[in-house]
Amino acid sequence: MIRDKSAKTSAKAAPRKDAANKAAPAKAGKASAAKPSTGKSAGAKGVIAVAPPSFRRERALIKRGIWPVAGCDEAGRGPLAGPVVAAAVILDPDRIPRGIDDSKRLTAEQREKLFDKICATAQVSVAVASPARIDRDNILRASLWALKRAVVALPEQPRHVFVDGRDRLDTACDCEAVIGGDGIVLSIAAASIVAKVTRDRLMCALAQDCPGYGFEQHKGYAVPEHLDALNRLGPTVHHRSFFAPVAAARAKHMPWTVEPVQDLFSVTEVEVQVEARIAIDASANL
Incomplete structure (x- = not known):
């Protein structure tokens, strides 16, 4: 007698599939419970929670x-x-x-x-x-x-x-x-x-003493508005002289305050006169 094995196979496999379906919500529930709440929406991606400083x-x-x-x-x-x-x-x-x-x-x-x-x-x-x-x-x-x-x-x-x-x-x-x-x-x-x-x-x-620079807005940082004011008005006594944008503005508006920089790679001919004097001892046997 030939038995139909396909019926038994499907009958055995069915409970496993049902069990997997029942277990899936339970696992999802555990996963959601284990995940700490960050106060952000679940759909937000790329959000990094930064802990505040502590004592x-x-x-x-x-x-x-x-x-x-x-x-x-x-x-x-x-x-x-x-x-x-x-x-x-x-x-x-x-x-x-x-x-x-x-x-x-x-x-x-x-x-x-x-x-x-x-x-x-x-x-x-x-x-x-x-x-x-x-x-x-x-x-x-x-x-x-x-x-x-x-x-x-x-x-x-x-x-x-x-x-x-x-x-x-x-x-x-x-x-x-x-x-x-x-x-x-x-x-x-x-x-x-x-x-x-x-x-x-x-x-x-x-900013009240130096109108036009926008100190009250950018607080002295190198934003485009500040760089534009430096280019138009030149530096004030409150600017840091050796910072590059300030030095450039000073060279433009007050060139007499800029010391010339020596070219270290230039070749300079120096005429040197050497006078040699040799004292010879007459008593020496030469």
């Missing part, structure tokens, strides 16, 4: 008995005009304002509000490196000088300092450089807000 490093030092702990940062390394402003902040662990973040991630309105809250609850100091100092020392040394001055000017001297960047400060206490620190260490983030707001206010004040 973790400061608390670790407090547990070891190290206090006060300061964070410091500067604003204005890149602009063509205006000073570099450095700030140092010692946050009160019991009165930390909410919303502190890297100043670059905040709007101008948010920075202004946080500036007032930080100044009301923390120890704050500010130091300024002028364009003349930047021209004399270069931008890096002027920035480090201002950061150190801000730390020294704090009402209470810290026992540990966090500074944004890769360069440590020559301070009396331990200093730790944190690359990208304004997005990692809360004290540095607070200092970045204070430095940024202070410098923005200074540039708005300079």
Whole structure:
């Protein structure tokens, strides 16, 4: 007798397919439950969640008995005009304002509000490196000088300092450089807000003395509007002389202030006269 095996095969396979269909929603449910919520829509792609700076490093030092702990940062390394402003902040662990973040991630309105809250609850100091100092020392040394001055000017001297960047400060206490620190260490983030707001206010004040440059808008950065004003009006005393666009504008509007540069590859003929005098000892046997 010949049996039909196809019926049995389909009957056996059917439950497996049904079981797979039943298991699929369960697995999907587990996957969705395991995936953390980022607060973004599920359809958004390419969105990277950035964690705000924390007070973790400061608390670790407090547990070891190290206090006060300061964070410091500067604003204005890149602009063509205006000073570099450095700030140092010692946050009160019991009165930390909410919303502190890297100043670059905040709007101008948010920075202004946080500036007032930080100044009301923390120890704050500010130091300024002028364009003349930047021209004399270069931008890096002027920035480090201002950061150190801000730390020294704090009402209470810290026992540990966090500074944004890769360069440590020559301070009396331990200093730790944190690359990208304004997005990692809360004290540095607070200092970045204070430095940024202070410098923005200074540039708005300079805009009243130097109309036509738009300092109140671009704060001295090399945007097209600023470059156009430099080309039309020339540099002011608030511009950094050795930054390339400023030097070019100075050469155009004030050529008498530009020192001629010697061509190191030019050939110069130098006439040299050598007078040889040889004293011969008569008694020598030649």
